[in-house]
Amino acid sequence: MKLLTVFLLACSTACAQVPFERIVNADQEPGNWLSYSRTLQGHRYSPLAEINTQNVSKLRVKWAYQFAEPRTEVSPIVIDGILYITGANMAAALDGKTGRELWSWKRPLPSDYRSIGFGHTNRGPAVLDDKLYVATLDGYLVALDLKSGIERWTTKVLDYKAGYSMTMAPLAIDGKVVVGVSGGEAGIRGFLDAYDAKTGKPAWRFWTIPGPGEPGHETWAGDSWKTGGGPTWVTGAYDPELKLVYWGVGNPGPDWNGDARAGDNLYTCSVVALDADTGKLRWYFQFTPHDTHDWDAAHVPILFDATINGSKRRLMGVANRNAFYYVLDRGTGEFLAGRPYAKQTWAKGLDAKGRPIPQENIDPTEKGLLLWPNANGATVWFSPSYDQQTGLVYVAVREVGSHYFKLESTYKPGTDFNGGGEVELPADDTAGFIRALKAETGEQRWEFRLHSPPWAGVLSTGGGLVFGGSNEGIFFALDARTGKPLWDFQTGGPIAANPVSFNVDGKQCVAIAADRVLYVFWL
Amino acid sequence: MRIMIVVLLLAAPAICPPRARCQPQNPQEQTAAETKGDISAGKRIFENHCALCHGIDGGGGRGPNLRRPKLDRAADDAALRSLIQNGIAPEMPEGWFLSPEDVSNATAFVRSIGRVAPEKLPGDPTRGRAIYERSGCSTCHILAGEGSGFGPELTEIGARRGAGRLRDTLKNPASTIPEGFLLIEAVTGKGKTVRGVRVNEDTFSIQAKDDKGRLHSFRKGELKNLKKLRGETPMPAYESLLSGAELDDLIAYLAAQRGKS
Numbered sequence: 059m060k061l062l063t064v065f066l067l068a069c070s071t072a073c074a075q076v077p078f079e080r081i082v083n084a085d086q087e088p089g090n091w092l093s094y095s096r097t098l099q100g101h102r103y104s105p106l107a108e109i110n111t112q113n114v115s116k117l118r119v120k121w122a123y124q125f126a127e128p129r130t131e132v133s134p135i136v137i138d139g140i141l142y143i144t145g146a147n148m149a150a151a152l153d154g155k156t157g158r159e160l161w162s163w164k165r166p167l168p169s170d171y172r173s174i175g176f177g178h179t180n181r182g183p184a185v186l187d188d189k190l191y192v193a194t195l196d197g198y199l200v201a202l203d204l205k206s207g208i209e210r211w212t213t214k215v216l217d218y219k220a221g222y223s224m225t226m227a228p229l230a231i232d233g234k235v236v237v238g239v240s241g242g243e244a245g246i247r248g249f250l251d252a253y254d255a256k257t258g259k260p261a262w263r264f265w266t267i268p269g270p271g272e273p274g275h276e277t278w279a280g281d282s283w284k285t286g287g288g289p290t291w292v293t294g295a296y297d298p299e300l301k302l303v304y305w306g307v308g309n310p311g312p313d314w315n316g317d318a319r320a321g322d323n324l325y326t327c328s329v330v331a332l333d334a335d336t337g338k339l340r341w342y343f344q345f346t347p348h349d350t351h352d353w354d355a356a357h358v359p360i361l362f363d364a365t366i367n368g369s370k371r372r373l374m375g376v377a378n379r380n381a382f383y384y385v386l387d388r389g390t391g392e393f394l395a396g397r398p399y400a401k402q403t404w405a406k407g408l409d410a411k412g413r414p415i416p417q418e419n420i421d422p423t424e425k426g427l428l429l430w431p432n433a434n435g436a437t438v439w440f441s442p443s444y445d446q447q448t449g450l451v452y453v454a455v456r457e458v459g460s461h462y463f464k465l466e467s468t469y470k471p472g473t474d475f476n477g478g479g480e481v482e483l484p485a486d487d488t489a490g491f492i493r494a495l496k497a498e499t500g501e502q503r504w505e506f507r508l509h510s511p512p513w514a515g516v517l518s519t520g521g522g523l524v525f526g527g528s529n530e531g532i533f534f535a536l537d538a539r540t541g542k543p544l545w546d547f548q549t550g551g552p553i554a555a556n557p558v559s560f561n562v563d564g565k566q567c568v569a570i571a572a573d574r575v576l577y578v579f580w581l
Numbered sequence: 582m583r584i585m586i587v588v589l590l591l592a593a594p595a596i597c598p599p600r601a602r603c604q605p606q607n608p609q610e611q612t613a614a615e616t617k618g619d620i621s622a623g624k625r626i627f628e629n630h631c632a633l634c635h636g637i638d639g640g641g642g643r644g645p646n647l648r649r650p651k652l653d654r655a656a657d658d659a660a661l662r663s664l665i666q667n668g669i670a671p672e673m674p675e676g677w678f679l680s681p682e683d684v685s686n687a688t689a690f691v692r693s694i695g696r697v698a699p700e701k702l703p704g705d706p707t708r709g710r711a712i713y714e715r716s717g718c719s720t721c722h723i724l725a726g727e728g729s730g731f732g733p734e735l736t737e738i739g740a741r742r743g744a745g746r747l748r749d750t751l752k753n754p755a756s757t758i759p760e761g762f763l764l765i766e767a768v769t770g771k772g773k774t775v776r777g778v779r780v781n782e783d784t785f786s787i788q789a790k791d792d793k794g795r796l797h798s799f800r801k802g803e804l805k806n807l808k809k810l811r812g813e814t815p816m817p818a819y820e821s822l823l824s825g826a827e828l829d830d831l832i833a834y835l836a837a838q839r840g841k842s
Contacts, residue, residue, distance in 0.1 A: 128672075129672070170677070172668075172674045172675065172677065173674055174674060175633055177672045178670065178672070243633060426637075434643075461637075463628075463632075463637045465628050465629065467629065470678065472678070473630070473678050474629060474630050474633060476629065476632070476633055478628075478632075478637070479628060479632030479633060479636065479637030480632075480636065480637060480642065481636050481637050481638050481640055481642075482636065482640075482641075482642055484760045484761075485760065485761065486760070486761070486763065486811070507784075508784045509782055509783050509784045528783060528784050530782075530783035530784065531783070532783055532784055532785060534784070534785070543785070543802070546784075546785050548783075
């Protein structure tokens with residue numbers, strides 16, 4: 059029996075291609091990209107330095123891969139020279155040398171599936187051991203065999219007929235896969251789920267809107283909590299030492315009309331810290347109480363350590379959709395610092411606990427109220443990046459003003475539940491930037507102006523570079539210390555995705571999706 | 582993206598070469614075609630289900646601007662009804678929950694914001710045409726396939742702009758510069774100055790067309806100077822060049838340019 063146990067253990071190790079230890083120790087294998095943000099801490103930083111400020115001007119296309127559908131938002135996983143990609147209800151493994159498919163998988167969408175408030179998209183897979191995890195629009199978490207793409211298990215997470223969906227990349231932690239849901243414009247009650255990575259059996263569920271009798275329920279008037287939104291549609295971060303999962307919670311519903319949901323509407327527009335074993339709430343921090351502008355906390359939190367007032371602290375940095383950058387203690391949720399990083403006209407500032415001090419009359423009106431930022435926020439789902447070498451957080455920033463309108467909205471399952479809308483200012487009155495912020499304060503160090511407000515995330519690298527993308531299809535590299543542009547390439551399609559970097563045959567590559575094409579570049 | 586749409590519109594071939602088709606249509610017939618369905622009921626449907634992407638006034642946002650006479654994916658009302666009902670996979674959801682009446686109402690509303698309703702005007706379009714021809718308008722504008730494409734095309738201008746807006750533009754063009762229209766002045770590395778209308782732009786480059794119709798493309802980093810002349814237009818103010826009656830006639834002529842319905 060003992061021998062059998064030893065044999066089974068040995069086999070499981072040998073068969074397991076990406077045990078959790080590899081993901082936790084991602085920096086020991088910089089040539090791979092093993093989770094959504096490469097590190098569980100949400101850094102989207104690659105230590106690779108072969109491509110650097112001196113030679114990036116020679117970067118060229120290695121290969122390109124075409125998706126069937128437009129506006130691909132994928133952030134690939136890369137393991138030992140193989141790229142794993144996803145689109146809407148599809149996944150594929152690509153040979154890193156050539157871009158040729160090694161396998162592909164599709165799950166047909168039911169004819170009555172509807173996306174409410176977003177397009178058919180998927181932002182990437184997760185990997186753990188010998189499985190690739192994909193969240194589907196119609197509400198399934200699917201585990202695929204890493205080598206063949208054949209389904210190992212499929213678990214139903216949600217009912218799309220009620221307006222739920224999934225677009226984000228799952229986050230694989232020790233033995234579990236965490237997935238969040240979309241549907242903030244459809245009157246859902248949001249949740250975050252964890253499933254056993256081996257079997258697909260449910261491990262825990264955290265409702266983002268507390269039910270009757272739970273703390274926070276009193277922040278919802280009447281029955282408004284039942285249709286209060288609070289989606290969890292962007293991948294979070296994980297601290298393996300504290301064993302805490304950090305996840306952003308989206309907007310309350312209806313988005314632009316808060317009349318029927320008086321109160322702070324917890325835990326919408328918050329970041330929550332959950333016990334990885336149980337899913338129980340450890341702490342929360344609400345960025346925008348009683349939001350009426352669709353300012354989801356839909357971004358990857360950045361976990362980093364720094365010295366504040368002489369003592370070393372475990373921190374979290376968040377550039378929020380509401381145009382403020384926040385620094386929190388990630389063990390307790392304590393607010394440490396915050397300041398605007400983009401144009402905003404809705405708040406006078408933050409109080410000592412980080413709660414916004416709103417200007418007068420900021421709610422949408424029947425006639426329209428002009429405010430910055432617009433409903434898409436000063437930044438949104440596309441990723442920021444943190445470079446420990448420079449101590450800077452890089453953020454793709456949108457500066458768009460909008461006239462916010464309030465309307466009546468009646469809840470009907472599976473339909474829009476918005477309560478209003480917006481009219482953006484003309485394109486020439488908007489602006490886009492890549493901004494570099496000092497991680498522990500949010501002070502701006504440099505900015506690079508873009509022609510229009512971006513929809514693409516950023517990647518920083520050990521070569522001293524920051525990569526980003528533009529709506530006009532340009533993939534570019536900036537000097538991470540100064541923001542000076544060093545290289546650019548016209549991809550031919552709008553970029554709304556996050557860049558990644560990895561090695562193929564020991565040579566550094568950088569990849570970005572642009573509309574329906576995935577490009578891989580190298581020297 | 583909006584810039585690109587403008588460029589595509591400018592670059593598109595004239596849509597009604599046979600001149601007869603561009604003559605004023607029977608206003609009653611056109612009104613009937615345009616308002617089939619309850620526009621105000623359609624507005625409510627639009628605000629609740631379409632405005633999230635198309636903007637609450639239909640002017641665009643995550644989805645395209647619908648405030649234009651021609652919609653790329655809906656050549657006629659039947660196509661627009663079908664599009665509202667069935668959506669456009671994968672980006673636009675279908676309106677499965679809308680009744681046929683709701684769909685017709687939403688269609689009527691979308692058409693109403695795309696086309697200005699015909700107006701009764703004091704001027705004479707036939708005289709207006711002669712004024713258009715002798716005033717040099719065609720040296721900058723293409724109308725029904727004739728003229729030069731330096732400025733915006735006028736083939737459908739009567740469907741896009743009401744008489745009041747046309748009058749404002751003719752009297753003081755700088756007060757009504759269309760969204761996306763921008764005059765630029767670039768000084769090249771060799772010191773040459775180029776003035777023209779921006780036709781496209783991104784973070785690193787800008788393309789422009791000068792008044793001779795020549796296209797220029799510049800890397801911004803290689804220019805000595807790039808001025809964006811916001812609020813400026815090469816179009817002269819016609820208030821001092823035409824009499825009140827002549828202005829009325831010219832407006833009547835332009836208002837009659839509605840392209841295909």
